[in-house]
Amino acid sequence: MAKTYFTTDHEWLSVEGGIATVGITDYAQEQLGDLVFVELPEVGKTLSKGDTAVVVESVKAASDVYAPVDGEITAANEALSADPALVNSAPTGDGWLWKMKLADESQLAGLLDEAGYQAHIG
Amino acid sequence: MAGDEHLKTLPLEDVHKAAGARFGGFAGWSMPLTYPAGVMKEHQHCRDHVGLFDISHMKLFLVTGPGAAALINRACPIDAGALEQSQSKLTFFLNDQAGIRDDLIVTRLGAERFMVVANAGNAAADEAHLKGFAKDFDAEVKPLDRVFLAVQGPEAAEVLRAAGLDVDALTFMHGVEPRANWFMSRSGYTGEDGFEIGLPENDARDLLAKLTGDERVQWIGLAARDSLRLEAGLCLHGQDLSPETDPASAALMWAIPKELRASGTFVGADALRAILEKGPATKRVGLKPEGRQPVRAGTKLTDADGNPAGEVTSGGFGPSVGHPVAMGYVSTPLAKAGTKLFADVRGTKVPVDVAALPFSPHRYHKG
Numbered sequence: 001m002a003k004t005y006f007t008t009d010h011e012w013l014s015v016e017g018g019i020a021t022v023g024i025t026d027y028a029q030e031q032l033g034d035l036v037f038v039e040l041p042e043v044g045k046t047l048s049k050g051d052t053a054v055v056v057e058s059v060k061a062a063s064d065v066y067a068p069v070d071g072e073i074t075a076a077n078e079a080l081s082a083d084p085a086l087v088n089s090a091p092t093g094d095g096w097l098w099k100m101k102l103a104d105e106s107q108l109a110g111l112l113d114e115a116g117y118q119a120h121i122g
Numbered sequence: 123m124a125g126d127e128h129l130k131t132l133p134l135e136d137v138h139k140a141a142g143a144r145f146g147g148f149a150g151w152s153m154p155l156t157y158p159a160g161v162m163k164e165h166q167h168c169r170d171h172v173g174l175f176d177i178s179h180m181k182l183f184l185v186t187g188p189g190a191a192a193l194i195n196r197a198c199p200i201d202a203g204a205l206e207q208s209q210s211k212l213t214f215f216l217n218d219q220a221g222i223r224d225d226l227i228v229t230r231l232g233a234e235r236f237m238v239v240a241n242a243g244n245a246a247a248d249e250a251h252l253k254g255f256a257k258d259f260d261a262e263v264k265p266l267d268r269v270f271l272a273v274q275g276p277e278a279a280e281v282l283r284a285a286g287l288d289v290d291a292l293t294f295m296h297g298v299e300p301r302a303n304w305f306m307s308r309s310g311y312t313g314e315d316g317f318e319i320g321l322p323e324n325d326a327r328d329l330l331a332k333l334t335g336d337e338r339v340q341w342i343g344l345a346a347r348d349s350l351r352l353e354a355g356l357c358l359h360g361q362d363l364s365p366e367t368d369p370a371s372a373a374l375m376w377a378i379p380k381e382l383r384a385s386g387t388f389v390g391a392d393a394l395r396a397i398l399e400k401g402p403a404t405k406r407v408g409l410k411p412e413g414r415q416p417v418r419a420g421t422k423l424t425d426a427d428g429n430p431a432g433e434v435t436s437g438g439f440g441p442s443v444g445h446p447v448a449m450g451y452v453s454t455p456l457a458k459a460g461t462k463l464f465a466d467v468r469g470t471k472v473p474v475d476v477a478a479l480p481f482s483p484h485r486y487h488k489g
Contacts, residue, residue, distance in 0.1 A: 033345065034162040036439040036446075037415045039468075055468065057416050059161045059439045060345045084414075 005108055006117035007068045012092055015108065019074060023096040024056070024065060024087065027121050033058045035084040040076035041098055047071060049107065054097045056087065069107040071100035132178050133269055133323045137330065141341050148344055149243035149360075151179040156343040164346040165441040168274055168312055169482070172281045173342035173350075174333055175272040179242035182266040182305060182320050183252055189259030190234045197255050198228065199369070199378045199388045205230040210295040210307055212377045214369060215251055216390030220397055221365035222372065224248055225357065229297035229307060234261075237297060237305055239318075241359045268305070269326035274316030274350075276485065277338050282317060285332040289317065293489030301325070308487060311347065313354025313480055315487040352447050353440045355408060355479030361419055362406060362435045362449055368394060371402040371451065404432060405457035408479040409448040409465075411437075411472050416446040417465040423452060423474065424464050431456050431463050440481055447481045448474070 002016040010028035013020040029035070039055040047053055047067035054065040076098045080086055087095035102108070112120060129152040132138065138145070143154035154176065157164060167173060185193060194202035198213040205211060209230055215223040224244040229237045240248040245265075252263045273282060282289045288300065289308070294315070297307030303322050310316035321329065333339050342350075348358070357363045357372065368390075369375055375383075375398075382388065383398060411417045421434040437448030448465075456463065461476040 033156055034160050034441075039415065057439070059165075059349050059416075059441060062416070062418060081414075 004114065005068075005111035006114065006120075007111055008120055009066055009068070010121075011065065011068050013068055013108075013111065015102070018102050018105065019099055020069065020071065020102055021096050021099050022053070022068065024091055025117070026091050029088050029091040029095070032056060032063060033060070035087050038077075038080040038084045038087065038097070040078070040080065041073045043073050043076060045073045047073065047100070056084075065097060067100070068111065069100075070103035072103070073098055074101050075099040130179075132176055134176055134178070134326065134330070137327075138176065138341070141334075143341070143343060146344070149179060149241070151242060153179060154341070154343045155345050157341045159340065161343070161345040161349065162441045164340065164342045165349050167340045168314065168342055168346065168350055169442045170276070171338045171340070172273060172275040172277045172336075173312065173346070174339050175274065175342050175347055176269070177272050177318070178268070178270045180270055181240045181242065181245035181248065182268055182270065183238040183240065183249065184264045184266055185236045185238060185252070185261055186264070187234055187259075187261035189261040190236055193252075193255045193259040193261045193263075194228060194236055194238075196259070196388060197252060198226065199382055199386055199391070199394070200228060201379050201382060202228065202230065202236060204379070207232070208292075208296045208298050210297050210309060212374070214374075214377070215248065216368070216388065216394065217365055218390060218393060220368040220390040220393035222359070222363045222367055222369065223251065223365055225359050225363055227307070227309060229305075231297070231299055231305075243360055266320065268303070268320035269323050270318065270320045271326060271329070272310055272312075272316060272318045273333065273339075274310045274312040274314050274342075276315060278314070278316045279487065281333065281336050281338055284336060285329060292317070294486035311354075311356055312350040313356070313482055313484045315485055346441075349438055349441055352436050352438060352449065353443055353480065353482035354484060355449070355481065357406070357449075358436060367406075367451070368397055368402065370394065370397050371404050371406060373406045402454060404451040405454050406435075406449060406451055407457050407459075408477040408481065409434060409437070409450050409463070410475045410477040410481070411446040411448060411465060412474065413472070414446065415467060415472055417448050417467055417472055417474060421465045421467060423450060424466065424471075425456060426462060426464070434465065443481050449479070452476065
């Protein structure tokens with residue numbers, strides 16, 4: 001059963017079997033506005049927590065999405081190349097950004113649960 | 123930019139809050155950036171129907187008196203006395219090096235009466251600048267406190283007619299004073315037919331009650347205002363125009379009458395003549411990035427061999443053209459449409475074509 005975590009940078013992670021699927025929250029997509037381009041990461045790339053993993057571009061601006069934990073990219077959501085607006089319409093579903101193999105599962109303990117995230121965005 | 127607490131608020135902020143606007147800072151003002159529809163829908167609505175913009179951050183100056191035309195002729199590279207009644211022109215305040223301090227619209231409202239519309243970010247400097255000239259000419263410069271609304275789009279004239287305004291006498295780039303303390307011009311910043319109306323706050327609230335009740339009308343935030351003007355190839359001062367760029371490099375010499383280039387005594391005339399004699403080293407051009415990735419302001423451009431070619435000054439996505447759009451300055455030999463350049467986007471070389479402006483055709487009502 002997947003467990004979902006959140007970051008104060010408005011990302012969500014759904015973790016199952018040592019693999020995290022990562023996306024941005026509904027709150028984040030609303031703040032960003034209509035997305036027109038998503039710069040996806042290369043599969044196989046190793047990221048440390050805080051590294052830029054993806055750049056999402058709205059009509060007006062580009063914003064970095066950071067790796068919430070250490071790990072190796074195992075998949076990027078190629079559907080976003082053709083339809084970046086999936087991040088707006090289904091941020092926690094079809095609009096996921098990438099999957100990564102966790103390097104250190106103990107890092108998950110430092111993340112928020114849903115109630116903690118809701119409290120964070122007020 | 124100062125923190126939000128220092129931002130000025132629009133007189134109609136309550137109206138925008140009620141409409142669900144998301145606010146952000148621009149040129150010292152807290153401005154509606156988007157409404158609940160979002161930038162893509164707002165942009166397209168303006169192209170298809172009517173967009174309503176609160177542009178009260180912009181400043182109106184009334185210049186009056188026997189020396190009004192002479193003052194404007196000194197301050198701007200324009201022949202104010204040659205303007206017909208109600209005619210508007212794009213012009214500039216230049217510095218001594220012919221750098222663009224601000225771009226403005228000047229409208230002749232009477233023999234000794236002119237309206238000057240200036241950008242928000244430069245309003246205070248423009249006021250001091252204009253008043254500095256007033257000492258030398260028999261003229262008065264009066265900044266006006268007005269709500270300023272833009273009504274833009276193919277159905278703008280119909281919508282204003284339905285609201286009881288007489289718009290039919292106006293053609294593109296003409297302006298009048300239809301009521302006491304009103305200024306209305308057929309002009310805008312979207313490439314569409316449209317109007318800009320400066321009026322007292324109470325009158326504005328009455329007019330808005332009619333306009334926002336019309337289903338063809340939708341509020342448009344600053345985000346879509348920017349994408350609309352960029353598709354239309356229109357410049358934003360502070361990005362595409364600045365004290366470091368001159369009208370020749372900016373490809374805006376069409377705004378300066380030919381005879382003035384030789385004989386004008388406006389501020390910056392000598393420097394501009396020298397630039398024209400040599401030819402500008404760089405030119406403002408349209409830029410069309412290949413693919414879907416936007417190329418933003420500040421991005422460096424190179425030629426096919428990797429040599430520096432210029433810089434992007436405005437860039438984003440064009441919702442109605444469906445691809446990224448940008449403007450920037452490139453060395454003059456590279457300014458021809460079709461020239462292949464490359465933009466350095468976070469280390470990736472994105473191919474960019476020099477492109478003719480506008481990206482979205484102008485649909486002005488020229489009568």
